[in-house]
Amino acid sequence: MSSVPAITETIESDSTMLSALLKSERDLYTENNPNSLALHRKAKAALPGGNTRTVLHYSPFPITVKRAQGAHIVDVDGHQYQDFLGEYTAGLYGHSHPKITQALTRALSDGLTFGSPTEQEGRLGALICERFPAVERLRFCNSGTEANVLALSSARAHTGRTDIMVVDGSYHGGVLTFVGDNPLNAPFPTHRIPFNDLRTATETINRVGGRLAALIIEPMIGAGGCIPADADFLKGLREATEAVGALLLFDEVMTSRHGPNGLHGMYGLRPDLITFGKYLGGGMSFGAFGGRADILDRFDPSRPDAWPHAGTFNNNVFSMTAGLVGLGEIYTPEVAQTFFAQGERRREKLAESLSGLQLPVHVTGMGSMMALHFGLKAPRAPYSPPPGYSDLCELVHLKMMAKGQFYARRGMINLSLPVTDSMFEDFASDLIATLDMCSDAIVETVSP
Ligand SMILES: Cc1ncc(COP(=O)(O)O)c(C=O)c1O
Incomplete structure (x- = not known):
């Protein structure tokens, strides 16, 4: 069997500040996730990139999840996360209903x-x-x-x-x-x-x-x-x-x-x-x-x-x-109705907190599905992200993971039925604190 290639994810941003922040966040993540890294490296020998579903890859390497219950997942390094990925909407019922x-x-x-x-x-x-x-x-x-x-x-x-x-x-x-x-x-x-x-x-x-x-x-x-x-x-x-x-x-x-x-x-x-x-x-x-x-x-x-x-x-x-x-x-019609309204309320509250930050960050969506966007305006159509955008997504995502919050690297957040208001508030306050901490890099990357 051929030897496993090293991790070769590059940092694309021209901004020295964003590159430096991202490098140190990646180092920390790598240090904190030795078991996921070892499994990722091992899997690469048989599976290109160590995986069989492109969206599940994120740099520098994804965590390997060992078990899950309700709206929580636990990885092979023993970290517990609040699950706001919701298996890209397939996980509506939460884990092991x-x-x-x-x-x-x-x-x-x-x-x-x-x-x-x-x-x-x-x-x-x-x-x-x-x-x-x-x-x-x-x-x-x-x-x-x-x-x-x-x-x-x-x-x-x-x-x-x-x-x-x-x-x-x-x-x-x-x-x-x-x-x-x-x-x-x-x-x-x-x-x-x-x-x-x-x-x-x-x-x-x-x-x-x-x-x-x-x-x-x-x-x-x-x-x-x-x-x-x-x-x-x-x-x-x-x-x-x-x-x-x-x-x-x-x-x-x-x-x-x-x-x-x-x-x-x-x-x-x-x-x-x-x-x-x-x-x-x-x-x-x-x-x-x-x-x-x-x-x-x-x-x-x-x-x-x-x-x-x-x-x-x-x-x-x-x-x-x-x-x-x-x-x-x-997921009876009544539950679906309530769940939609609950998602609308939660997203609107998050949007309000984001606007208080006065940063070029927006949340779009409907009901229980939402996504974060870095940009001067909330998008009305899919767009080509500016240079450095994916590095910014990575920085915020890795920082959120370090706080025990799990969502999609590209900014997608999917609620599942077991997510409570207090879980969502916890997620939102971690997100606001993270964005605030990264504000200079955000402004520099997004500015026209
Ligand atoms: C809108 C939409 N259509 C189709 C698909 C493909 O579904 P599957 O992954 O089950 O093949 C997806 C998957 O994310 C999707 O979001």
């Missing part, structure tokens, strides 16, 4: 994969159709990425058209990443439109016209910075796509947690297709795509013209069981 754990334990005793339909999948399917207004029929798969690829392929087959349209800066999975250029993207002929710019979007839709099979959009940009779409933008896209006979696909892999009916329900919009993932599998691997019955019914295998849809683990007992208990018994 007793109802989900009990249901999974019961399911284990009956066996795992049967090579047959199960009772749970029919019940979960019915529950999702009942809950989300645009979903007349549904198919399960294994991830949000798979759901989007299948939904786009269905749109192409249904319309007999080739092209798709996406929003710049959006993320629909590893092979559907529209942040910069991704050489691994699925080879659909693709057109890009800017977020929250209805005029350009409508012009582009009209120009592509009869070649356009579907427009896919996150009704709130998630990975690209928790930036909500204007309701009028979404409404305009609904009208413009319909006018040229193209399908509108809402990717609600993250946002279906918003309110009882997801964002399409909240805005009273009816996309033709909709995709799900993340928390809807109760913490197990999960994906689903659904929408109009006249499109989805082509997957009915008893039809002579049926479309095929394979997937060994599409209806696996674990995902179906955990998803069913989660949506049916824990």
Whole structure:
């Protein structure tokens, strides 16, 4: 086996102050996390970069988590963190929710994969159709990425058209990443439109016209910075796509947690297709795509013209069981409503504290999902960060980790059900103190 390369993360900032602060923070982090470092180095021998999910890498190396409970995680060096990453929204229920754990334990005793339909999948399917207004029929798969690829392929087959349209800066999975250029993207002929710019979007839709099979959009940009779409933008896209006979696909892999009916329900919009993932599998691997019955019914295998849809683990007992208990018994419409309002309140309070700092830092989001941004104004669309931005994110992130606060390196914060007000207040006050401590580096990096 070849020897393991050293850690080679560079510091990109031109600012001597930011570079010096970051260097000393990295040294401290490395010293405090010897077991995570050793495991990271070992894993690199087999896994490029020591990992198999790009977003889980952050410099100088990520912590390895040993166990988790509720809204807390513990790493292999014995540090406990408040978990505000919430597994990038898949961890809505928190870690090891007793109802989900009990249901999974019961399911284990009956066996795992049967090579047959199960009772749970029919019940979960019915529950999702009942809950989300645009979903007349549904198919399960294994991830949000798979759901989007299948939904786009269905749109192409249904319309007999080739092209798709996406929003710049959006993320629909590893092979559907529209942040910069991704050489691994699925080879659909693709057109890009800017977020929250209805005029350009409508012009582009009209120009592509009869070649356009579907427009896919996150009704709130998630990975690209928790930036909500204007309701009028979404409404305009609904009208413009319909006018040229193209399908509108809402990717609600993250946002279906918003309110009882997801964002399409909240805005009273009816996309033709909709995709799900993340928390809807109760913490197990999960994906689903659904929408109009006249499109989805082509997957009915008893039809002579049926479309095929394979997937060994599409209806696996674990995902179906955990998803069913989660949506049916824990994240009821009433809980979803309260949770959304609670998230709104918490974000607004954080925004108020941030504005008191008078630094170029903002928080955007909706409900239980939010993101921090360094910049002169809160963004209305995904943006290209200025030089030094990622070093600044790293500095604040490492300092927050040293205080026992865990969130995404890029600034994303996702609340889970077990997060209490006092946990959030604790997080917010650590964040304010950290930003205050880094204020000179922030101003220097962000200034025009
Ligand atoms: C909006 C959106 N769509 C699709 C995906 C892909 O889901 P998965 O990671 O389950 O493939 C993600 C994942 O973060 C996402 O945020």
